[in-house]
Amino acid sequence: MTMTPAGIAPLFEPDHCANCFEPLPADYRHRPWLFCNVLCRETANTIRYWRKTARDGRFDADPEVRYAIGIRLAHMLRGGYDSDVRRIPTDVRVLVIERDKACVRCGGPGEEIDHIDEDGGDPGNLQLLCKTCHHAKTAEYLAPASQDQSDLIFVLLIARVVPTAPAQLCDDEIEWVAAERTLRGERIVRLRSAAVRDQAAASEAAAARKAAALALDFDDDDDEDRDEDYYAGYGQNTHYAAG
Incomplete structure (x- = not known):
């Protein structure tokens, strides 16, 4: 886990969205990996790009960078921009x-x-x-952004872009790429192992149910439920033809 200069780890909780901290589906096939949806992933991407360009001077020096961030924010307010698809x-x-x-x-x-x-x-x-x-x-x-949307952008700026140390691990423009790869691998291993355990438990339960059903079919006291005509006059346990 990356540590800030103050010795406090940026926020990240396993099996929760790295951006909004909502629980992730317990499925290793879930995409996009460590985020609950594309909007959260693209929000984190925008935060990291904003932080990086603010610190290397490009945000102030290059109008194209400011334009690019503005467009990213606009797409974010509209529900997300799937960079993989585009x-x-x-x-x-x-x-x-x-x-x-x-x-x-x-x-x-x-x-x-x-x-x-x-x-x-x-x-x-x-x-x-x-x-x-x-x-x-x-x-x-x-x-034009509504007042509520403008307020949301301002909160992101103050809480996650301006601070020198990243508030969340997914905001870290230096460490996130390597950390994401490690955390993604750990999550896949953890969920696959859980899936194997669940499958084994389900198989054991099915086997137990089958054994119980067979035991009911093979009842030692089954003869008590049969009437006299069943034995056709030859008596219980007489299972051969009469001479």
């Missing part, structure tokens, strides 16, 4: 650049690849845009 493979990027050659809106130099309507990396849903046209298109889908 990731474009290198070969598809090359194909789109070679196909479009220039910004499809203004004809200027193409700089960025845009998803036209939906997520995914299908070339038919991608187009090459210049930075200005891409920003303009993105702005078409944005709306």
Whole structure:
């Protein structure tokens, strides 16, 4: 566990969401791994990027960085931005650049690849845009934040971006990548072991039920329930043909 300079470990609780601390499903196949949903994962990603750029000076020096953080926050307020789904493979990027050659809106130099309507990396849903046209298109889908939303962003800033030491482990822009890999592996091992134990317990219970059912079928006192006609005049335990 990473320690802050004050000697206090950033908050993290095994088998709970690293961002909001809600319990995670007891299933090693759950994604996204250490977060309850995509929104929580992308919130933590944004916090780390914000912290990193604030500390290395890029947030103040580069308007593109401030713009990128603003867009991330806007997507977060709309319910999350699944970066995995929207990731474009290198070969598809090359194909789109070679196909479009220039910004499809203004004809200027193409700089960025845009998803036209939906997520995914299908070339038919991608187009090459210049930075200005891409920003303009993105702005078409944005709306001013409400007061409650602005308050939420301010709380995140004060509680998780401004402090020198990360308040939560997933906020740590230096240590999280390595810590996440370790914690993810530990969780998978823990849940798989539990699944094996549960399966073994279920098998034992099923075997016990089967044995109990067989015992009921093989009742030593079963003869008491049979009427006289059952023995056909040959008496109990006389299981051979009469001469």
